Amino acid sequence: MTQRNILGGFVALFAAFPSALAADCAREGLLAAAQSYLTAQSTGQLSAMKLSTSNFTYQQNNKVREISTGLLSQSYKIDLNRSTADTVACASYTMWISTTGSKPYVVGTQIRHNDNNTNEIALIDTIAATTGDLFFDASKTLGYIKAEDWTTIPEAGRPSRDTLRKAGDAYLDMWTDAKAADTIPWGTDCERVEGSQLTRPCNGQLPRGGSSKKNGMRRYVIDETVGSVDVLCQFDSLGTMPDSHEIRIVNGKVKYVHTITALRVG
Numbered sequence: 001m002t003q004r005n006i007l008g009g010f011v012a013l014f015a016a017f018p019s020a021l022a023a024d025c026a027r028e029g030l031l032a033a034a035q036s037y038l039t040a041q042s043t044g045q046l047s048a049m050k051l052s053t054s055n056f057t058y059q060q061n062n063k064v065r066e067i068s069t070g071l072l073s074q075s076y077k078i079d080l081n082r083s084t085a086d087t088v089a090c091a092s093y094t095m096w097i098s099t100t101g102s103k104p105y106v107v108g109t110q111i112r113h114n115d116n117n118t119n120e121i122a123l124i125d126t127i128a129a130t131t132g133d134l135f136f137d138a139s140k141t142l143g144y145i146k147a148e149d150w151t152t153i154p155e156a157g158r159p160s161r162d163t164l165r166k167a168g169d170a171y172l173d174m175w176t177d178a179k180a181a182d183t184i185p186w187g188t189d190c191e192r193v194e195g196s197q198l199t200r201p202c203n204g205q206l207p208r209g210g211s212s213k214k215n216g217m218r219r220y221v222i223d224e225t226v227g228s229v230d231v232l233c234q235f236d237s238l239g240t241m242p243d244s245h246e247i248r249i250v251n252g253k254v255k256y257v258h259t260i261t262a263l264r265v266g
């Protein structure tokens with residue numbers, strides 16, 4: 001076979017099987033897209049992001065709406081942001097806090113990409129809490145979260161994807177399953193920040209069943225490199241509240257729990 005024939009064969013193969021070309025979902029790409037979201041949010045310029053032109057959805061507090069009517073239509077001064085990346089789901093989670101401006105906000109956003117293409121954003125899925133929402137006080141939340149350590153965990157000590165997913169699910173199951181709390185590996189120096197309410201250690205005053213409605217609409221972003229799982233959900237056990245629960249596991253034990261809970265859908 002001549003070189004030209006080999007090349008022609010490759011071109012034909014790629015044309016026939018585009019999936020043979022499918023790239024992995026890269027962490028760098030996920031974090032770059034998350035940064036573009038933060039740039040858009042801090043400038044109020046949607047054009048900072050590359051949204052899919054064929055299939056893009058914006059969801060805010062569990063309701064699909066036009067992106068131009070949501071939080072991204074305004075700029076907010078961001079005091080703190082942190083992002084995690086899930087290369088299997090090809091998604092990222094970003095939290096940001098804004099204490100100043102017309103309205104303070106604490107926000108948790110999952111961004112999803114289709115076909116492992118991090119160059120385009122397919123879904124922006126945001127839980128946004130502001131004044132009047134559950135235990136809301138952005139300055140207090142900022143103070144707690146600023147002091148936390150989120151350094152990367154050395155490879156040998158990382159919790160598995162399965163462990164993280166189970167911890168996230170068990171946490172949300174505590175309201176409907178009396179035994180769920182005992183399956184979670186609580187750390188002794190663990191910290192729980194619910195809205196702006198601090199509980200230390202974090203396994204103080206846990207729910208043990210009581211509701212018949214399981215927390216639903218669960219969406220996951222799992223990042224083994226920092227040992228975190230973020231689950232966006234509808235908090236059906238206590239109502240229909242749009243909610244984000246993020247858990248960090250270090251040395252096999254829960255180190256942090258963060259919740260962002262809005263009282264209203266939309």
Ligand SMILES: *[C@@H]1O[C@H](CO)[C@@H](O)[C@H](O)[C@H]1NC(C)=O
Nearest residue numbers: 022023024025087088115116
């Ligand atoms: C996306 O990347 C993941 C992780 O590398 C891989 O397991 C998966 O097969 C890829 N999916 C597609 C649609 O290319």
Ligand SMILES: *[C@@H]1O[C@H](CO)[C@@H](O)[C@H](O)[C@H]1NC(C)=O
Nearest residue numbers: 038039042078079080081082
């Ligand atoms: C997000 O946080 C990083 C530091 O972790 C900072 O360098 C960056 O400017 C922040 N982005 C925005 C939009 O505030």
Ligand SMILES: *[C@@H]1O[C@H](CO)[C@@H](O)[C@H](O)[C@H]1NC(C)=O
Nearest residue numbers: 055056057112113114122123
């Ligand atoms: C559109 O994007 C959503 C969210 O990422 C995805 O679930 C769905 O499969 C996509 N639809 C098509 C036709 O690609």
